[in-house]
Amino acid sequence: MKTKEIIKTASELAKPFRISKGENFRLKDVDPDDTLDFTKEADKPRAKEALVMGVTALAELQDKLYAQDKWAVLLIFQAMDAAGKDGAIKHVLSGVNPQGCQVYSFKSPSSDDLDHDYLWRCMKCLPNRGHIGIFNRSYYEEVLVVRVHPEFLAKQKMPPKLVGKKIWEDRFEDVRNFEQYLSRNGVVVRKFFLHVSKKEQKRRFLERIDDPQKNWKFSSNDANERDFWDSYMQAYEQMIQETATKEAPWYVVPADNKWFTRVVVALAVIETLASLDLAYPKVGEDKLKELGTAKKKLLSK
Numbered sequence: 001m002k003t004k005e006i007i008k009t010a011s012e013l014a015k016p017f018r019i020s021k022g023e024n025f026r027l028k029d030v031d032p033d034d035t036l037d038f039t040k041e042a043d044k045p046r047a048k049e050a051l052v053m054g055v056t057a058l059a060e061l062q063d064k065l066y067a068q069d070k071w072a073v074l075l076i077f078q079a080m081d082a083a084g085k086d087g088a089i090k091h092v093l094s095g096v097n098p099q100g101c102q103v104y105s106f107k108s109p110s111s112d113d114l115d116h117d118y119l120w121r122c123m124k125c126l127p128n129r130g131h132i133g134i135f136n137r138s139y140y141e142e143v144l145v146v147r148v149h150p151e152f153l154a155k156q157k158m159p160p161k162l163v164g165k166k167i168w169e170d171r172f173e174d175v176r177n178f179e180q181y182l183s184r185n186g187v188v189v190r191k192f193f194l195h196v197s198k199k200e201q202k203r204r205f206l207e208r209i210d211d212p213q214k215n216w217k218f219s220s221n222d223a224n225e226r227d228f229w230d231s232y233m234q235a236y237e238q239m240i241q242e243t244a245t246k247e248a249p250w251y252v253v254p255a256d257n258k259w260f261t262r263v264v265v266a267l268a269v270i271e272t273l274a275s276l277d278l279a280y281p282k283v284g285e286d287k288l289k290e291l292g293t294a295k296k297k298l299l300s301k
């Protein structure tokens with residue numbers, strides 16, 4: 001398949017998962033086990049091939065993004081543990097030039113982080129123009145884990161009179177405004193929620209316990225968070241309802257089948273890059289003359 005065809009397929013296949021207007025979004029409408037009309041066993045190899053082609057197309061687009069040096073692309077990944085964020089990032093970006101890519105993981109905030117407003121630590125990591133920036137978790141944790149566990153909010157050193165019932169509404173509004181600000185400045189924001197089922201998460205946790213090569217990935221705290229599953233799902237649903245916009249849409253990606261998750265993420269990134277007016281910069285008359293002179297000199301010796 002040529003890049004042009006891949007781009008067309010990308011926007012067709014990514015479309016059902018893109019939420020640009022949150023109002024009517026319901027998480028229960030997305031089946032974590034969905035694989036569109038790809039049947040699991042028969043089409044798995046085909047999907048893997050598609051991923052390889054997608055990765056090549058992505059590399060071509062990224063090369064232009066970097067050369068043009070105008071747009072920046074910010075990809076945000078959010079999910080429950082073991083939903084496959086790390087794997088999706090690793091596979092989808094395997095073909096891109098590392099020089100044009102920046103990945104940041106946001107874990108529990110440090111004391112320095114807590115000494116600032118919550119966007120501070122993320123703002124410091126925004127991608128340069130021409131680059132793809134990846135946030136593995138992000139300021140969205142502020143309306144997820146912090147909402148599910150009010151004790152984290154208590155640690156944030158906020159003036160008490162600013163921490164009222166309206167705080168989540170305020171945060172949604174600030175995040176929407178922040179992302180609008182970014183998009184008005186040429187930072188293209190795309191957000192991914194990898195939607196894994198509680199049952200598949202259990203299976204993956206057990207695998208992490210049973211497989212010595214995966215033991216390092218398991219933390220008993222991750223398993224304890226399962227007790228809060230329903231609260232997390234509510235928080236995710238509201239987050240998407242409140243922050244899915246045309247400029248900064250969410251992709252809600254079924255995540256029970258890793259091969260499918262990766263294809264959808266790759267296609268969504270392709271769709272995003274293809275929507276920009278990417279082109280190699282054209283050089284002016286003076287530069288062309290300079291190139292001609294240099295060529296003559298090189299050939300004459």
Ligand code: ATP
Binds near residue numbers: 106108
């Ligand atoms: P991951 O779980 O993303 O694969 P990891 O296991 O390497 O990464 P962890 O040490 O588990 O890293 O760090 C992620 C943890 O940090 C998550 O439980 C997340 O909820 C928490 N976290 C991230 N941002 C915040 C925040 N602003 N406030 C409180 N906790 C946060």
Ligand code: MG
Binds near residue numbers: 081219222
């Ligand atoms: Mg973790």
